[in-house]
Amino acid sequence: MQKLLSRLARSAALAFAVLLTGCATPYLDGTTKEIPISEYKKPASPAPVQLLFEFQTKGVLNAPATSMLKDQVTAQVKASGLFSAVEAGPVPGGATLSLTINNVPLTDDAFSKGFVTGLTFGLAGSQVTDGYVCSATFRATPSAEPITKKVRHAIHTSLGSGAAPSNAVKMPDLKTAAMQMGKDVVSNMLNDISRDANFK
Numbered sequence: 001m002q003k004l005l006s007r008l009a010r011s012a013a014l015a016f017a018v019l020l021t022g023c024a025t026p027y028l029d030g031t032t033k034e035i036p037i038s039e040y041k042k043p044a045s046p047a048p049v050q051l052l053f054e055f056q057t058k059g060v061l062n063a064p065a066t067s068m069l070k071d072q073v074t075a076q077v078k079a080s081g082l083f084s085a086v087e088a089g090p091v092p093g094g095a096t097l098s099l100t101i102n103n104v105p106l107t108d109d110a111f112s113k114g115f116v117t118g119l120t121f122g123l124a125g126s127q128v129t130d131g132y133v134c135s136a137t138f139r140a141t142p143s144a145e146p147i148t149k150k151v152r153h154a155i156h157t158s159l160g161s162g163a164a165p166s167n168a169v170k171m172p173d174l175k176t177a178a179m180q181m182g183k184d185v186v187s188n189m190l191n192d193i194s195r196d197a198n199f200k
């Protein structure tokens with residue numbers, strides 16, 4: 001309980017520090033970009049697949065984030081042209097596609113950065129970075145050798161008057177940044193799967 005209270009206090013202090021500055025600007029890292037569906041290598045005879053999607057925070061299920069991104073991810077997989085049908089339940093043949101996006105904070109001691117920014121009323125800008133490790137596993141049948149792919153992405157949040165991070169795109173808000181991050185990583189994973197020699 002004491003640890004929980006300590007974490008809540010730290011989170012509240014960070015939120016207060018950001019409020020003091022009046023400025024927290026999200027940026028989407030520019031290294032990983034969305035790949036157009038037209039670039040995927042389409043199979044000669046697409047088969048149906050069961051889609052399993054989960055958003056995690058430090059390896060633990062994050063239900064609200066999963067719910068926020070699930071429809072978008074499902075629509076992307078359906079529109080990819082890699083499968084004849086995309087279902088939430090089991091499909092004939094038993095093919096499965098598991099997609100996981102795991103949010104892992106990359107910036108050391110984000111609390112201290114936000115606290116310093118707050119005390120200086122935004123004059124000392126700082127940056128917090130959240131990393132996203134995105135994994136995909138496709139199995140054509142339950143006993144088939146899995147095709148596994150991994151893509152990384154990041155969202156930077158600039159606090160106070162700090163300079164914009166290099167190689168990043170300014171976003172209107174964190175939700176928009178998260179949704180675009182999802183599009184970017186899913187498109188990359190689908191493209192990588194489509195070009196795997198074992199995907200037919």
